[in-house]
Amino acid sequence: GAGVSQSPSNKVTEKGKDVELRCDPISGHTALYWYRQRLGQGLEFLIYFQGNSAPDKSGLPSDRFSAERTGESVSTLTIQRTQQEDSAVYLCASTEQGNQPQHFGDGTRLSIL
Amino acid sequence: AQSVTQPDIHITVSEGASLELRCNYSYGATPYLFWYVQSPGQGLQLLLKYFSGDTLVQGIKGFEAEFKRSQSSFNLRKPSVHWSDAAEYFCAVNLGAAGNKLTFGGGTRVLVKP
Numbered sequence: 001g002a003g004v005s006q007s008p009s010n011k012v013t014e015k016g017k018d019v020e021l022r023c024d025p026i027s028g029h030t031a032l033y034w035y036r037q038r039l040g041q042g043l044e045f046l047i048y049f050q051g052n053s054a055p056d057k058s059g060l061p062s063d064r065f066s067a068e069r070t071g072e073s074v075s076t077l078t079i080q081r082t083q084q085e086d087s088a089v090y091l092c093a094s095t096e097q098g099n100q101p102q103h104f105g106d107g108t109r110l111s112i113l
Numbered sequence: 114a115q116s117v118t119q120p121d122i123h124i125t126v127s128e129g130a131s132l133e134l135r136c137n138y139s140y141g142a143t144p145y146l147f148w149y150v151q152s153p154g155q156g157l158q159l160l161l162k163y164f165s166g167d168t169l170v171q172g173i174k175g176f177e178a179e180f181k182r183s184q185s186s187f188n189l190r191k192p193s194v195h196w197s198d199a200a201e202y203f204c205a206v207n208l209g210a211a212g213n214k215l216t217f218g219g220g221t222r223v224l225v226k227p
Contacts, residue, residue, distance in 0.1 A: 004156070031213060033213075033214060033215075035215075035217075040220075041219060041220070042117075042119075042203055042217035042218055042219045042220050043157075043203070043205075043215070043217040044217075045214045045215065045216070048213070048214050056214065059214070091156060091157070093157075095213065101147060101159045101162055102159075102213075102215060103159075104149075104156035104157040104158075105156050106154070106155050106156040107155075107156055
C-alpha cells in the first residue's frame with residue numbers, strides 16, 4: 001500500500017498476556033518509529049530504527065517492551081505481561097533518511113482488561 | 114528540560130471564524146517544527162513544517178503557521194474554519210540531530226460550532 005500499515009487496528013486482551021503489534025512502513029523508508037498515545041494525551045516516543053544501525057530504545061517505558069525490525073521492512077512491537085496502564089493507541093511512523101516529515105499509520109488501539 | 118507546550122486543551126470556534134492554536138517549545142537551539150492533525154480513530158496527518166527560511170509557512174487545508182524565534186513559538190492559524198476542521202491538533206519538534214524523533218505537545222482539541 002501507499003501508506004504506513006498497522007495491524008491489528010484494535011486489540012483487547014487480558015492483563016498478564018503478551019501482545020504483538022505490527023507495522024509495515026512505506027516502501028523505501030529507512031527510518032521507523034513507534035509512539036504511544038494515552039487517552040487524551042500527546043504522543044510519547046518509544047523506539048526508533050534507522051537502517052541497520054542499533055535502535056534507539058530510549059523511550060521504552062520498561063523491559064516488558066521490546067521491538068524488532070528486519071532490515072528496512074516490517075517491525076513488531078511486543079509487550080510482555082501486559083498491565084492496564086499499557087492501554088493506549090500505539091502509532092508507527094516511517095520516513096526517508098534525514099529530517100523528512102514522518103508518515104503515520106492509523107495505529108493499534110490496545111485495551112487491557 | 115526540553116518540552117513542547119500547547120496551552121489550550123480545548124478550543125471551540127464557530128464555522129467561518131478564524132482559528133489560532135498556540136505552541137511553545139523549550140530548546141536551546143531552533144528545532145525543526147511541525148503541526149499534525151488527528152481525526153478520531155485515525156493516525157496523524159502532517160499539516161505543515163518549518164525547517165528554515167521564511168518564518169511564515171503555508172500548509173495543506175488552508176493552514177499556516179508562523180515561527181517566532183524571540184517567543185519560541187510556532188502558532189497555527191486558519192482564517193476561516195470549516196466543520197471538517199474539527200479534530201485534534203499536535204505541535205511537534207525535533208532537534209534535527211540523529212534520530213529525528215519527535216517530541217509532541219499535549220494536543221489541542223478543536224470543536225467547530227455550526
